[in-house]
Amino acid sequence: MTSHQKTNSELNENYIATDRYTSDKFAKREMESVWKRTWLWACRNEDIPRPGSVTVFDIAGQSVLIVRQKDNTVKAFHNVCPHRGRVLVDKPANVAHITCPFHSWQWEIDGSLKRVLDRDNWDGCEHMSDENLKLNEVSTAQWGGFIFINLDKNPMDFDEFISPVPDCLSVLGFENMQYCWKKTLLMNCNWKVAQEAFMESYHVMGVHPQFLPVIDESNYSQAQGLHGHHIYTWERPPGAPSHRTGKEFPEDFRPAVVKFFKTFDQTADKSRNGQQSKRSMDAGIAAVESLEAGVGPQEIMEAAVGAMYMAAQNDKAFFPLVDEETAAKIGVDWNIFPNMSLVLGYDGTLIMRARPHNDNPNQCTLDLYAIIAWGEGKAPKVETEYYENWRKDSDNIPFLLMQDVKNMEEVQKGLQSDSITRLRPNPVQEHQIIHFHQVLDKFIGQES
Numbered sequence: 001m002t003s004h005q006k007t008n009s010e011l012n013e014n015y016i017a018t019d020r021y022t023s024d025k026f027a028k029r030e031m032e033s034v035w036k037r038t039w040l041w042a043c044r045n046e047d048i049p050r051p052g053s054v055t056v057f058d059i060a061g062q063s064v065l066i067v068r069q070k071d072n073t074v075k076a077f078h079n080v081c082p083h084r085g086r087v088l089v090d091k092p093a094n095v096a097h098i099t100c101p102f103h104s105w106q107w108e109i110d111g112s113l114k115r116v117l118d119r120d121n122w123d124g125c126e127h128m129s130d131e132n133l134k135l136n137e138v139s140t141a142q143w144g145g146f147i148f149i150n151l152d153k154n155p156m157d158f159d160e161f162i163s164p165v166p167d168c169l170s171v172l173g174f175e176n177m178q179y180c181w182k183k184t185l186l187m188n189c190n191w192k193v194a195q196e197a198f199m200e201s202y203h204v205m206g207v208h209p210q211f212l213p214v215i216d217e218s219n220y221s222q223a224q225g226l227h228g229h230h231i232y233t234w235e236r237p238p239g240a241p242s243h244r245t246g247k248e249f250p251e252d253f254r255p256a257v258v259k260f261f262k263t264f265d266q267t268a269d270k271s272r273n274g275q276q277s278k279r280s281m282d283a284g285i286a287a288v289e290s291l292e293a294g295v296g297p298q299e300i301m302e303a304a305v306g307a308m309y310m311a312a313q314n315d316k317a318f319f320p321l322v323d324e325e326t327a328a329k330i331g332v333d334w335n336i337f338p339n340m341s342l343v344l345g346y347d348g349t350l351i352m353r354a355r356p357h358n359d360n361p362n363q364c365t366l367d368l369y370a371i372i373a374w375g376e377g378k379a380p381k382v383e384t385e386y387y388e389n390w391r392k393d394s395d396n397i398p399f400l401l402m403q404d405v406k407n408m409e410e411v412q413k414g415l416q417s418d419s420i421t422r423l424r425p426n427p428v429q430e431h432q433i434i435h436f437h438q439v440l441d442k443f444i445g446q447e448s
Contacts, residue, residue: 315375
């Protein structure tokens with residue numbers, strides 16, 4: 001038995017009940033015990049770039065406004081007026097003060113009360129002090145340019161929660177990246193079905209077969225604190241065909257590596273920016289094509305990455321230089337509990353975040369984002385694109401992500417079948433999903 005294999009008793013414990021994806025009761029437990037108790041990625045620093053910038057994050061029936069302060073720190077508040085309950089902010093904005101659109105009550109951006117119209121009308125009434133009427137603050141934390149919130153009044157320590165993610169991933173310099181594109185889809189599936197699509201590479205042969213000629217997807221996944229990741233073993237170098245094809249290494253690796261790089265265009269939008277920058281892909285491909293025949297795969301990749309680095313330097317852009325051993329440990333994909341998936345690239349990253357849609361366990365909103373290490377002054381202004389009918393707008397979604405999206409609603413349909421009550425995830429390649437449900441159980445207080 002290999003180090004990644006499990007005993008029979010361990011395998012049985014790893015089965016996942018299907019009603020976790022379909023049950024109203026389970027969804028309600030998640031609402032109270034997960035979404036209102038754990039740290040959640042809400043936005044990035046570039047969403048609130050200057051003092052007075054405000055954005056909104058909605059989850060579990062709660063709305064939170066996040067505001068850049070005058071000293072450049074970040075605060076978050078429950079997005080509700082204590083007068084008559086009106087939502088204060090409904091879209092990103094830049095404000096000098098926070099003003100309720102209903103009756104013009106007003107607050108400073110630090111949440112302290114500034115104005116109550118005709119306040120003397122409440123003379124003698126209780127619970128009307130400045131302290132009573134300040135905005136209710138929500139805990140915040142930051143890492144890698146990402147801003148997290150926690151609705152719990154006594155939240156888990158953030159450093160304890162996020163560990164060991166910063167130790168493993170901070171070398172990639174996410175704080176040096178900015179949005180490339182933001183897309184939000186309404187999906188007829190449970191949020192976990194959508195999120196789990198990005199927690200494993202076991203599906204590559206079935207969902208992304210175009211990768212098999214140039215990527216050997218042999219992999220395993222691991223728990224990492226409350227989180228998890230999966231790792232390609234790279235028993236075959238980039239450009240080599242998958243072991244599943246039965247094909248040998250190409251005699252000349254140069255065209256194979258070029259084709260390997262070009263597959264990443266399928267994770268990009270029409271600008272060819274996504275999991276990697278267009279700048280890096282063009283530089284890497286040009287470097288490979290300039291090499292003489294007979295160069296080995298390692299030398300080819302070193303030349304390509306070196307060219308990417310120089311292109312970034314010329315553009316005054318950040319580029320992470322990660323040694324081969326560190327890159328192998330980092331892997332290709334991380335899930336930060338509960339609903340933040342990072343698919344890593346050379347100088348970019350895909351981010352996926354699924355959230356329950358209202359109270360329906362069979363629906364979710366799926367956020368698909370890309371961040372890039374842009375050249376100085378080259379980061380575009382990015383607005384979120386909303387797709388209530390993703391089939392109609394599939395041409396606007398990167399091809400590879402569209403392949404993943406097409407599976408999600410079909411999985412949800414299958415989970416309604418009376419013939420299946422337990423899922424059987426792969427204990428080696430899908431251990432990240434198994435661990436995810438084990439952590440979920442710790443929050444809701446229910447055994448698997």
